[in-house]
Amino acid sequence: MPTSALRFAIGDDDFLLDGEPFRILSGALHYFRVHPDQWADRIVKAREMGLNTIETYVAWNAHSPRPDAFETEGRLDLGRFLDTVAAHGMYAIVRPGPYICAEWDNGGLPAWLFERSGTGIRDSEPTYLAAVEDYYGHLAPILAPRQIDRGGPIILMQVENEYGAYGQDKEYLRKLTELNRRIGITVPLITVDQPIDEMLELGSLPELHKTGSFGSRVGERLDILRRYQPTGPLMCSEFWIGWFDSWGGHHHTTSADEAARNLEELLARGASVNIYMFHGGTNFGFTNGANDKGVYAPIVTGYDYDAPLDEAGNPTDKYWALRDVLAKYAGLDSAGGPDEAPGPRRAEPPAVGFDATVPLWQVLDVLGTPSVHEQPPTADELGHYRGFMLYRTEIAYRGAAILRFEEVRDRAQVFLDRGAVGVLARDHHDRVLALPAGDGASRVLEVLVEDQGRVDYGRRIGEPKGLIGPATLGGAPLAGWRVQPLELDDIEPVAAALREAATGLEGEAPELVVGPAFARAVFDLEETAADLFLDTSQWGKGVAWLNGFCLGRYWSRGPQRTLYVPGPLLREQGNELIVLELHAAADAQVRFTTSLSLGHTEV
Incomplete structure (x- = not known):
């Protein structure tokens, strides 16, 4: 841990710590996915695996659930997390986005951003940049004094995140770079992109140090990265050694031996590394993201990622395989490290x-206040950005009838007089449902809609949730809705x-x-x-x-x-x-x- 101000710089061939060559051996650990009382345990285990640095994203939407809020307590106490990193002799890389992906709800971008008319996203549009500037203003007193040249642990900051896969607004990247410097960030600034020509070309600026994101074909990808970053240290700042899971899929695992071989090749080339993930943690609450590349796929609660530490923080076979490689470069005692088996556990409580x-119907009065609308509003239009919405209207029809919505985001349970009728699921592209035969009497239609996680990657970031577009019954518009966001x-x-x-x-x-x-x-x-x-x-x-x-x-x-x-x-x-x-x-x-x-x- 730095006990006094040190200088961290990018040299012709290496990162330089007070003028001496320094190799970054980092692991990703997101403070907002781990209980704060467990941060120290995970950080110590990273050090004992041979790492010298902890990397974290900053989730803007977690800190700012509303435009007028910036929360820094509990799992969101970024300052405490960085102080814990420093206290255990480690350096830090901070990646504040503003977009982070991370399989996190909306890629970290606050949903309220998209409700501002005319706001551009991930570009140099003024309204968006003003919001980003406000966000960075809140980060400044946390990050600036914790840089290495002020006695803190931060050695690098990242600008945006894999921007070459999304946009090409160089002015936007310049504005972000200037903003970092304006709030007092003095450490080197980096970008990360996959080693694909177009992405590396579009995702950075000459004054920003380019790094790569990949998990295989190490030599080939380092060679591509070197073409676009001809001087300075090579770094894979997202070295993928696992993957995430989606509901309805399988649990992803990768070979520990293969991960170790790829890490060995990377380090043998003299490159620095950030292992993604070292410890994934958990998507507590309603924070999971989703993918949509034709089929909507929400991500599960656990973010185990088949990482060296599992979701509960226990060393896995991958931990020991990677430690054996890191020991050659970090001066580790081959017999050291945490206990190989999980610590003693209590006898589990009986069932x-x-x-x-x-x-649910009996506690609606304590879960929020409904409002009346002619047409069904989206959840976002009511300022409700996570969880559930309940839509209610009265209908009357004879015989068979078809209920239709333009789109459901993301899963709707349909009830008639509080009896279950069916489910409309976005991942099945469901939009219509046959109702039981009616006799002309008035009935109550209720639709419970779950936001299963906002898309975190690609062009569908920021799309509204709830019932989308008009609703019809037998082709006739349904109007007169009573809508209640469920406050959970x-x-x-x-x-x-x-x-x-x-x-x-x-x-x-x-x-x-x-x-x-x-x-x-x-x-x-x-x-x-x-x-x-x-x-x-x-x-x-x-x-x-x-x-x-x-x-x-x-x-x-x-x-x-x-x-x-x-x-x-x-x-x-x-x-x-x-x-x-x-x-x-x-x-x-x-x-x-x-x-x-x-x-x-x-x-």
Whole structure:
């Protein structure tokens, strides 16, 4: 750790730390995907693997859920994270975007940006740049004093992120570069792009040091990078050694031996590296992103990434394989490192039944205020950027009828008089649904729409959520909608209703969970140091909270079969689990397993 101001620079051949050649051996660790009480554990394990630097993105939309907010508490305390990096003898690379991709909701861009008329995205349009400047203004007091030339850990900052795959606005990159300098960033600035001619040409400027993102064909890709960065150190600042998972797919794994061979080749060429990911962590809450390249594919809650540390922070076979390579370049004791096996775990708590359930319909009054609209608005038009929306109108028809929406983003459950009729799923391109035969009587149509994660890559970034366009029944427009965003950031109002329901049951636990409904279970622990793994394999689809903290989404579709519960969330008495089950739980029991279950590894 730097104890005084040092100078970090880019030389003719190497990175230079106070004038001496320095090779960056870095690992990616996103502070916002890890409980803050576990940051130190993950950072120490990075150092013990042979790394000297920690890299992190900054998720703008996590810090700024609203235009007038910039939050820096808990998992968003970037300053504390960087101080923890420094305290454990490590340097830092910061990648503030403003766009980050990262399989994160909307690629890190706040959804409210797209509601401003005329706003350009990832270009030099003035309204967008003004918002970016405000964002950087909030980052300045966190980042500027923590640079290495002021005694802090930051040695590099990245400008934008893989811009060559998106745009070609060089003026935009110049504006970002000037903005970094204006807020007091003095360390070298870098860009990253895949080693493809067009991307390297479009994604950087002459004054920015170009780095690459790849995970194989190392020699070929370093040669391409060298053509576009003829002087200075070569660096792969996203060295892919795993991959992410999407709902309905398989759990991605890659060979530890192959990753080690590629890393060996990279380091033998004298290049610096940032391993993506060293530790992936978790997409807690509603923070997962999605891809859409013709078929919408939302990303799962776990961001394990088949990384050297798994989702729960345990060293994997890949950890040891990469450590063996890094030991040659980092002066490690080959016998060192953390314990190869996970630390001792408690006996998992016995299964416990839900002690109360409450239908969603009974707690709507504590989940927000509805508003009336002639046509169904998008979630974004109501300033609601994550989670669920409930649309309601009255209809009357005779015989068979077809309900049609222009588009559903992303999954809609349709109810008539609160009886389930069907599901419209974006990934199936569903837009129409046949309703049961009507007799002309008035009926209540309700549509519960889930935002399953905003696209994080490509041209569909920023698209609105909810019901898109007009709705028709039998070809006739449907009007007169009552629309309610479901406010789930604070689950306490629902918890209070469940506690009251549990008291009323007088010890008779519910045997079924029929959704959409909230369910509650309470359990005690003898000790709270270790993590838990919530088994969701017998449930349908929904969201879980533990002691008020949103663990994320689960889905029988898989591949993920557990939700990670960080030990710091737990207490000895009265742990309260709340589940929003959208369909049905085949087993109204809460069970925990002894380890992660991330699903099958083959399609």
